[in-house]
Amino acid sequence: EIEEGVEEGDIPPDLFDFILGHEKVKDLIWKSINAERPVHILMVGPPASAKSMFLGELARLPFSRFTLGGGTSKAGLADFLLEFRPRYLIIDEIDKMPMTEQSILLSLMESGIVARLKKRMREIETITTTVFAAANRDNTMWAELKSRFFDIHLKEYSEADFVNISRAVLMTREKVDPGLATLIAGLLSRYTRDVRDAIHFGRLCKTEEDVRSLLQLKFPSKGLF
Ligand SMILES: Nc1ncnc2c1ncn2[C@@H]1O[C@H](COP(=O)(O)OP(=O)(O)OP(=O)(O)O)[C@@H](O)[C@H]1O
Ligand SMILES: [Mg+2]
Structure with a gap:
């Protein structure tokens, strides 16, 4: 399901305040937010390692949209990207995303190009979107999709x-x-x-x-x- 996101406003200064520890992850994500060109971030880690917490906070960014890997259809994702043109696309449980949908991400993440068929016409547009995603494991993801992310592996807590x-x-x-x-x-x-x-x-x-x-x-x- 694609959910409502924030439409306007500034980057909340208290982003990540409720997340304890993970200082290097916070630092990396801030760097990505401030980067001039997209660097997509994938967090892989065991249950209850604050991945969804991070994504929930990132959903507070202006022009951010949140989606679950298991929850969109192929047409849905392309339509959605072209209609909302999110600056940040937040995908939780991306390891559960169907392969057909991962293919839309390949071109979005590499070139910003999103294509869809509308009334038998091929519609192609370019948007600037940074993807933040999380997964428990990454062995079901295509290597070429993983390669488009700066992926980090969270360890079990000490x-x-x-x-x-x-x-x-x-x-x-x-x-x-x-x-x-x-x-x-x-x-x-x-x-x-x-x-x-x-x-x-x-x-x-x-x-x-x-x-x-x-x-x-x-x-x-x-x-x-
Ligand atoms: N570093 C942390 N700071 C604050 N709360 C945390 C932290 N790590 C885990 N929690 C708490 O643990 C619970 C699980 O966190 P979260 O849902 O973010 O985990 P997750 O990594 O997405 O797990 P899963 O892989 O099972 O989806 C939440 O209630 C969260 O608040
Ligand atoms: Mg989670």
Whole structure:
């Protein structure tokens, strides 16, 4: 699905403020935003590594449009590009994008050329669009599409990152009491690096006993780390 985007205004100065860490990624994306000519960015990484958060923030850029890899048809993407002429095209889960649609991206990203058939006439236009995309894996993407991106691979969080990010998300967004947030982040760090696990525990648990009992249920083995 192609969603509404921002039509006007300046680049929000607080872009990425809610994303903890990832300083080099933020720096790279700012460089791309400020580059005179498009450098498309692809983020590849494990679940809950803030990829969608980044794309959500980029959808706040003026003349930005957000789309899901699984959600557009071939005609839809070309029509959409020509009608809206987005300065930034944000594609989450691009690894789920059908091959037929990836072909539209090939020419958009290389030359800005978008072509479509309209009333049996071939309509061709050139637009300037920077693509920001994310995927869990890139082995289903064409090599030639990947080559058009500056692609970066996000690593699983370290123990310290996991604890800090989980604790902060629990306390701020999830309104979990600081003591319980610290306990959940610390205990879970022995078993997982997935911030969503911490969020689930934060939503389900009111006491330390709740946390310990659910830990046994979810992670019956000794722990991964
Ligand atoms: N660095 C971070 N700063 C703040 N919140 C984070 C960070 N990393 C993960 N989170 C939180 O973890 C959850 C998952 O993040 P997000 O949806 O961006 O992950 P993702 O990389 O898109 O994962 P997936 O590959 O499963 O789609 C969100 O609630 C997000 O706020
Ligand atoms: Mg995501």
